[in-house]
Amino acid sequence: MEKAAVHEDGLLIPLIDFSKFLNGSPSQKLETARAILTGFQTAGFIYLSNIPIPASVLQHVFDASAEFFRLPRAAKDSLAWFSPEANRGYSALGREKATQLTSTAAISALRDSIPDIKESFEIGRDNEPSHPNHWPREDGDDSHSGSSKLAGFRQTMTSFFADLAALHRSVMRAIAAGMGLPDEMYFDQFVCDEDNTLRLLHYPAVRKELFKVNPGQVRAGEHSDYGSITFLFQDGAGGLQVQSPEGTFVDATPIEGTCVVNAGDLLARWSNDTIRSTVHRVVEPPRREGDDGKEEYPARYSIAYFCNPNFKDFIEVIPGTYATEADKNYTEHSVTHPRARST
Numbered sequence: 479m480e481k482a483a484v485h486e487d488g489l490l491i492p493l494i495d496f497s498k499f500l501n502g503s504p505s506q507k508l509e510t511a512r513a514i515l516t517g518f519q520t521a522g523f524i525y526l527s528n529i530p531i532p533a534s535v536l537q538h539v540f541d542a543s544a545e546f547f548r549l550p551r552a553a554k555d556s557l558a559w560f561s562p563e564a565n566r567g568y569s570a571l572g573r574e575k576a577t578q579l580t581s582t583a584a585i586s587a588l589r590d591s592i593p594d595i596k597e598s599f600e601i602g603r604d605n606e607p608s609h610p611n612h613w614p615r616e617d618g619d620d621s622h623s624g625s626s627k628l629a630g631f632r633q634t635m636t637s638f639f640a641d642l643a644a645l646h647r648s649v650m651r652a653i654a655a656g657m658g659l660p661d662e663m664y665f666d667q668f669v670c671d672e673d674n675t676l677r678l679l680h681y682p683a684v685r686k687e688l689f690k691v692n693p694g695q696v697r698a699g700e701h702s703d704y705g706s707i708t709f710l711f712q713d714g715a716g717g718l719q720v721q722s723p724e725g726t727f728v729d730a731t732p733i734e735g736t737c738v739v740n741a742g743d744l745l746a747r748w749s750n751d752t753i754r755s756t757v758h759r760v761v762e763p764p765r766r767e768g769d770d771g772k773e774e775y776p777a778r779y780s781i782a783y784f785c786n787p788n789f790k791d792f793i794e795v796i797p798g799t800y801a802t803e804a805d806k807n808y809t810e811h812s813v814t815h816p817r818a819r820s821t
């Protein structure tokens with residue numbers, strides 16, 4: 479049986495060995511698929527161990543991400559994110575306020591008062607001519623202060639993107655198997671375009687004082703994700719929290735060798751609300767052994783991969799998640815819409 483990665487205030491996030499779905503016996507495969515589905519139905523979050531991406535590849539991607547954020551501000555600004563339709567490029571500190579608020583005025587008022595302390599870089603699929611990725615130069619030109627450390631950046635990221643697109647298909651197959659759909663590949667047709675977003679995140683070192691003087695200061699505000707599922711890789715810093723059924727925020731502590739996977743709003747609708755899209759946020763790291771005497775919290779790096787069904791398709795509520803037509807909470811048009819955003 480799987481273990482609990484998090485168990486507090488009624489929130490149970492299972493830790494599941496994904497190799498048992500990929501390579502296990504038929505009964506291990508089914509048991510694992512059911513555990514994955516149950517995790518998404520109850521917590522909306524799971525931790526997966528033994529995913530088919532080697533630790534060395536992940537380390538390489540984290541190193542490349544850190545190198546990217548070390549570029550001079552002007553180099554990063556030249557790659558700026560500019561529209562939700564493209565959803566590619568660099569967002570400077572305080573630009574995005576992840577929030578559940580919907581009014582533009584309210585979001586902007588909040589952004590001005592307490593900005594999220596993070597910068598990010600977003601990468602979409604690399605074969606979409608109308609929305610090219612904003613790749614940094616890798617050849618050590620002036621705008622990068624002569625640095626050529628980013629050599630191979632595009633290759634590293636597109637290869638990681640492809641690995642995660644494949645992992646998305648595998649997890650969707652597990653969900654199909656867990657639901658008992660006759661065809662385990664049911665979702666393949668809906669996710670084959672790889673309309674996903676890879677987001678590199680950097681939360682810079684920050685004075686502890688800031689969290690004291692600004693009650694409500696966070697590294698990333700509370701929100702749910704938009705799409706089908708999100709893979710989240712976090713370093714050891716901590717600070718990710720998931721909302722419990724009691725409304726409290728519970729630490730989703732980093733566990734080495736695992737990745738966090740959470741369901742998004744779209745999968746909740748797709749599954750006729752049988753799967754949960756749970757609110758989460760990033761706050762200051764937990765003080766484990768009291769105060770360490772330092773004035774700053776160290777930087778935190780994380781990598782999120784937001785998966786979506788094909789933007790060009792409209793999709794219908796998943797068969798088996800409703801008894802009669804009257805039990806369907808959504809029409810096909812309210813499940814999804816073209817050019818969905820990642821968050």
Ligand SMILES: O=C(O)CCC(=O)C(=O)O
Pocket residue numbers: 677679698703710712718758759760780781782821
């Ligand atoms: O950095 C993290 O751990 C969480 C990021 C996140 O939830 C998001 O970007 O949607």
Ligand SMILES: [Fe+2]
Pocket residue numbers: 701702703708758
């Ligand atoms: Fe998120």
